[in-house]
Amino acid sequence: MSPTRSTRALRAVDAPQSTLSAAAGELIDADPLFVRERTAASELPDPAPLVSNLARSVVEVISGVRDIEQLSRWVTDDVYRHLLIRTQHAARARQARRRPTRRPNFVELSVRIQATTENIVDAVVVLDFGARVRAVTVRLEGLDRRWRASAIHVL
Known part of the structure; x- marks a missing residue:
């Protein structure tokens, strides 16, 4: 059988x-x-608007006011999984402290971008939250003729 x-x-x-x-x-x-096709930075658009929007979006995802699915197109699978875990931890912490979900209020102080190789760009976005200043680091890689974030860290 x-x-x-x-x-x-x-x-x-x-x-x-x-x-x-x-x-x-x-x-x-x-x-x-x-197979992912590497794309040179010279063939891609300016990464500054994407870096700025990704930093803002990641902070909003962690704070619970933006859905993580909205970032899936712009980040790699590893970054998505890491961000999903961090978002779940932040949600549990808010729930344990009985704090409501609030939209973060911040001002972008600066954006610094540096090309490290032919298809990789590293960036730092400094955000001022009033009581605290945070840095969001982003590594963009040119893959399949568009930028994709292969690393994002909120410091």
Whole structure:
């Protein structure tokens, strides 16, 4: 008796995550259609508006007033997962302290951008929240003819 199609699908779902991701990675790497294409910074638009908007958006996501899905197009999968975890921790902390979700009030003090390699740009955005000043660091990579954030940190 051979396994039916639904049984095979069930076995794939029950398989350990590392096995599935390794298998998926092999398939994606083997297929040239899914390989990310690096794009030189000279072929891309000015990153300053994107860096400024990403910094503002990340602060709003962490504070709970913006949905993280709105950033998915502009960040890599690793950044998305990291931001999702940080957002969940911030939501739990607000709930434990019984504080409502409020839109952060801040002023952008400065944006500094430096090209490190042909397709990578590092940036720092300094935000003034009144009682405190924070820096948001962003690393943009030129992938598939657009900028994507491969690292974002709120300091």
